[in-house]
Amino acid sequence: MSARVRVNPITCEGHGLCAELLPELIRLDDWGYPIIDEALVPDDLLGLARRAVDACPTLALLLTEE
Amino acid sequence: MSASSGPAAGAVTTGPQGLPRLLAGLDGSGAAMTFDRHAQVHGPLPQVSPHELIELVEQSGLRGRGGADFPAARKLRAVAERSRNATVVVNGSETEPASAKDRLLLERMPHLVLDGAELAAAAVGAREVVVKVGERATNAQRSLQAAIGLRGNDQVKFDLAVGPDGYVTGEESAVMHFLNNGKSLPTFVPPRPFERGYRGRPTLIQNPETLAQIALVARYGDFWYRELGTAADPGSALVTISGAVAAPGVYELAFGTPMTDLLAAAGGSTEPLQALLIGGYFGTWVESARALRLRLAREELRSVGCSLGSGVLIALGKSSCGLHESARVIDYLAAQSAGQCGPCVHGLRAIADSFGAIADGVAHRSERDRMLRWASEIRGRGACHHPDGAARFVESAIRVFGRELSGHSRARCTAKPAGLPVGNGVR
Numbered sequence: 001m002s003a004r005v006r007v008n009p010i011t012c013e014g015h016g017l018c019a020e021l022l023p024e025l026i027r028l029d030d031w032g033y034p035i036i037d038e039a040l041v042p043d044d045l046l047g048l049a050r051r052a053v054d055a056c057p058t059l060a061l062l063l064t065e066e
Numbered sequence: 067m068s069a070s071s072g073p074a075a076g077a078v079t080t081g082p083q084g085l086p087r088l089l090a091g092l093d094g095s096g097a098a099m100t101f102d103r104h105a106q107v108h109g110p111l112p113q114v115s116p117h118e119l120i121e122l123v124e125q126s127g128l129r130g131r132g133g134a135d136f137p138a139a140r141k142l143r144a145v146a147e148r149s150r151n152a153t154v155v156v157n158g159s160e161t162e163p164a165s166a167k168d169r170l171l172l173e174r175m176p177h178l179v180l181d182g183a184e185l186a187a188a189a190v191g192a193r194e195v196v197v198k199v200g201e202r203a204t205n206a207q208r209s210l211q212a213a214i215g216l217r218g219n220d221q222v223k224f225d226l227a228v229g230p231d232g233y234v235t236g237e238e239s240a241v242m243h244f245l246n247n248g249k250s251l252p253t254f255v256p257p258r259p260f261e262r263g264y265r266g267r268p269t270l271i272q273n274p275e276t277l278a279q280i281a282l283v284a285r286y287g288d289f290w291y292r293e294l295g296t297a298a299d300p301g302s303a304l305v306t307i308s309g310a311v312a313a314p315g316v317y318e319l320a321f322g323t324p325m326t327d328l329l330a331a332a333g334g335s336t337e338p339l340q341a342l343l344i345g346g347y348f349g350t351w352v353e354s355a356r357a358l359r360l361r362l363a364r365e366e367l368r369s370v371g372c373s374l375g376s377g378v379l380i381a382l383g384k385s386s387c388g389l390h391e392s393a394r395v396i397d398y399l400a401a402q403s404a405g406q407c408g409p410c411v412h413g414l415r416a417i418a419d420s421f422g423a424i425a426d427g428v429a430h431r432s433e434r435d436r437m438l439r440w441a442s443e444i445r446g447r448g449a450c451h452h453p454d455g456a457a458r459f460v461e462s463a464i465r466v467f468g469r470e471l472s473g474h475s476r477a478r479c480t481a482k483p484a485g486l487p488v489g490n491g492v493r
Contacts, residue, residue: 008254011253029444
């Protein structure tokens with residue numbers, strides 16, 4: 001099973017919580033919008049990734065698990 | 067497979083030899099080709115089964131001519147495989163300011179495009195064809211209105227939809243969004259149109275030139291189609307050539323044609339060239355010495371990091387300033403952001419302002435690197451490909467014209483404007 005994080009750029013308002021909670025995978029650009037350097041979520045970060053998804057105020061962070 | 071090696075049953079068996087193909091029968095009058103004249107040139111719509119048509123298109127190797135180069139047969143098949151009542155949308159938006167080929171087809175040869183749409187509709191099980199064009203394309207609207215009035219039957223119904231102009235309104239998801247909700251803005255994908263498009267139904271969305279090519283392939287066969295072009299890039303393409311050439315306009319050329327012959331087709335260059343912009347504003351600047359050695363073929367274009375896009379070629383003469391011309395284009399692209407995605411809204415604006423300052427020679431030395439970082443960071447971070455295309459354009463502009471930066475910071479640039487179109491020239 002592999003899990004990937006993705007941002008819906010239309011709903012994202014740049015609150016930046018995702019980068020706070022998941023700095024291993026997500027950093028912010030100069031305007032506070034997330035840059036996902038590595039979309040594939042390692043197993044040991046899955047819990048944190050789910051937390052980041054839940055924390056996003058605009059539900060813009062998506063986690064797809066296949 | 068025998069069914070796909072020759073013309074379809076009941077078709078006119080000999081297609082136009084050599085060029086023109088799409089533009090065969092076009093006279094100098096400027097008027098739309100009548101239905102009768104169209105039938106004289108190409109014969110009636112051939113009888114082909116859905117399976118046969120998709121096979122013919124597949125064997126022809128035809129790729130979409132809207133800019134993405136996607137194999138046309140794969141798109142047809144993706145919609146045909148969904149059992150629900152489908153729709154065909156002809157995407158005649160052509161929002162690239164330097165492109166005029168789709169408008170030429172829709173204005174002058176509407177029946178060839180509608181033939182292709184009708185054949186595609188039968189192939190994917192659609193009973194409805196919607197042709198979408200921009201508000202300012204009034205000639206195309208008139209031609210289509212008249213052509214649609216002469217067509218339509220129990221099998222398929224044609225509609226014309228006129229939407230707002232603007233660079234991103236031609237993007238597939240924006241066209242769907244407009245037809246469904248009246249908003250010409252890109253949406254977050256998936257779903258893609260073939261999954262859930264017009265009114266939630268599987269939708270085949272194709273560029274007018276692609277459909278016109280399908281109308282020819284259905285009549286004359288894939289073997290005929292491959293008589294022109296190269297093995298990897300068969301057939302012909304419409305190319306809009308502008309800039310420092312004697313006779314700017316739309317030309318039909320075979321794939322594999324040397325770039326020098328493309329320019330010659332447009333009357334030749336009017337002055338020594340410094341660069342060519344290949345693929346429009348989502349495209350790539352290439353130094354002229356390098357560009358003139360290329361041929362019109364995907365592999366060769368890819369080797370210098372570009373693609374034909376929607377078939378736009380702009381020649382920049384040595385008397386013009388590539389930096390200032392690029393600055394204007396980037397400013398335009400930033401203004402054309404749909405305004406939905408943060409990285410595009412903020413990133414493109416910042417890149418445009420930064421590029422303008424660099425071109426004017428008033429930026430700090432570090433500005434170039436900061437701007438290139440922004441360009442690389444915005445890639446892939448919009449709902450549509452607007453930021454990606456703009457980033458590619460910016461990076462190529464710096465690659466090709468970057469060595470002029472130091473000169474610009476020392477003295478005012480006095481080159482004359484080349485007048486690259488930025489969205490005002492649509493009829």
